Amino acid sequence: MARSQRNTAPPRHPDVAELDLLDILHALSDRTRMTIVRTLWTGPERVCGTFPVDVAPSTLSHHFRVLREAGLIHQRDEGTKRWTSLRRNDIEARFPGLVGHIVDAFERA
Amino acid sequence: MARSQRNTAPPRHPDVAELDLLDILHALSDRTRMTIVRTLWTGPERVCGTFPVDVAPSTLSHHFRVLREAGLIHQRDEGTKRWTSLRRNDIEARFPGLVGHIVDAFERA
Numbered sequence: 001m002a003r004s005q006r007n008t009a010p011p012r013h014p015d016v017a018e019l020d021l022l023d024i025l026h027a028l029s030d031r032t033r034m035t036i037v038r039t040l041w042t043g044p045e046r047v048c049g050t051f052p053v054d055v056a057p058s059t060l061s062h063h064f065r066v067l068r069e070a071g072l073i074h075q076r077d078e079g080t081k082r083w084t085s086l087r088r089n090d091i092e093a094r095f096p097g098l099v100g101h102i103v104d105a106f107e108r109a
Numbered sequence: 110m111a112r113s114q115r116n117t118a119p120p121r122h123p124d125v126a127e128l129d130l131l132d133i134l135h136a137l138s139d140r141t142r143m144t145i146v147r148t149l150w151t152g153p154e155r156v157c158g159t160f161p162v163d164v165a166p167s168t169l170s171h172h173f174r175v176l177r178e179a180g181l182i183h184q185r186d187e188g189t190k191r192w193t194s195l196r197r198n199d200i201e202a203r204f205p206g207l208v209g210h211i212v213d214a215f216e217r218a
Contacts, residue, residue: 021218025211026138029131095214102134105204109130 011068011075013087019071019094027070028099033063034106037072040086041103048075048082072099120177120184122196128180128203136179137208142172143215146181149195150212157191181208 028034032053039051053060064084067073072091075084091099137143141162148160162169173193176182181200184193200208 021211021214022138022140022143025134029135029138031131034131095218098210098214101207101210102130105130105207109204 010077011082013068013074014071016071016090016094019090021095021098023070024072024091024095024099027066027072028102030063030066032060033067034103036063036067036084037086037099038103038106040073040084041088041100045083045085048084051084119186120191122177122183123180125180125199125203128199130204130207132179133181133200133204133208136175136181137211139172139175141169142176143212145172145176145193146195146208147212147215149182149193150197150209154192154194157193160193 028037032055035053036051040046048060048064051060053063055063064073064075068075071087071094073084074087075082077083088099137146141164144162145160149155157169157173158166160169162172164172173182173184177184180196180203182193183196184191186192197208
């Protein structure tokens with residue numbers, strides 16, 4: 001399906017069994033994406049424009065896509081808004097303790 | 110200094126205080142580089158051609174450089190051989206438990 005045809009489709013999310021460690025490490029190796037994950041780690045679902053990051057909307061969309069394709073976040077559309085949450089239970093089921101350890105290290109650094 | 114002039118200089122290594130979490134995650138987000146780190150995690154210093162990876166020498170040099178610049182490995186030249194070891198004590202001092210946790214997750218995956 002062409003990319004333009006998918007723009008209004010709901011975002012796709014990988015299954016828990018598909019979560020890949022190298023994809024997750026790559027997703028977390030960027031300051032903006034790590035900040036998004038850290039913000040969601042201890043907080044509730046948020047609307048996309050409310051994260052404490054300073055990047056252009058198109059750049060932010062790219063970062064959300066990388067995080068979503070790595071299985072770190074879940075996104076759902078409600079009217080004109082896209083809500084983002086962390087797939088914390090799924091991540092813990094697949095890689096127990098891993099992302100929490102990384103987020104802790106980021107906060108201490 | 111031009112790159113060509115540095116080819117025979119000993120490899121440079123960042124100080125412990127310079128080790129950056131995002132650089133380390135990026136370095137570990139590649140299967141070849143993760144395999145190198147996993148091999149060194151439980152083993153001694155090795156000569157460069159002896160790692161269980163299947164990539165061209167120029168590609169391997171690139172991967173070693175990424176790992177070295179992230180502070181994960183130490184390299185030293187002895188005659189015509191380059192020996193590589195893990196900077197395990199330095200990594201543990203800067204990010205206690207982190208890389209071990211990631212290596213464990215890679216082995217279980």
